[in-house]
Amino acid sequence: MRALRQEFAASRAAADARGRSERPQSAAASRIIGISLQEAQQILNVSNLNPEEIQKNYDHLFKVNDKSVGGSFYLQSKVVRAKERLDEELRIQAxxxxxxxxKAET
Known part of the structure; x- marks a missing residue:
């Protein structure tokens, strides 16, 4: 029981730290879409927010996870959510x- 409480406390501390590291708009996007920026980058295998690379990896992963070719609808859904999260981050950055x-002009 003690180990469970310690693990719960450690998980909460890690989640709090992740939340503080994101900008407010970015953190809100993570909550709305249900996936963190870091997780989205891992799913689509991108290290920076390059729109062309994101689209290329998305197209590939979406196609190979299509149910008609023996893929997984669950994984395909994760790929879609990851793309939505990265697109939202690009919109926030723009x-x-x-x-x-x-501000620089004024």
């Missing part, structure tokens, strides 16, 4: 850059 541009 918005931040646009806002920085406006």
């Amino acid at each position: 918005k931040d850059e646009k806002e920085k541009g406006w």
Whole structure:
């Protein structure tokens, strides 16, 4: 029982640390989509947010996990959610850059 409580406390601390490391908009996107940025990057096997690489890996993984070719609907769904999460992060970054541009002009 003690080990279970310790593991629960450690898991909560790790989750809190992950939440603090993300920007507020990014953390909100993780909660809404249900997948963290890091997990999305791991699923699509990308280390940086390069839209072309994300799309290429998404297309490949979506195709190989298609149920009609013996793939898994569950894995295909994870691939879709990962792509949605990375697309949202790209949108957040573009918005931040646009806002920085406006602030620099004033």
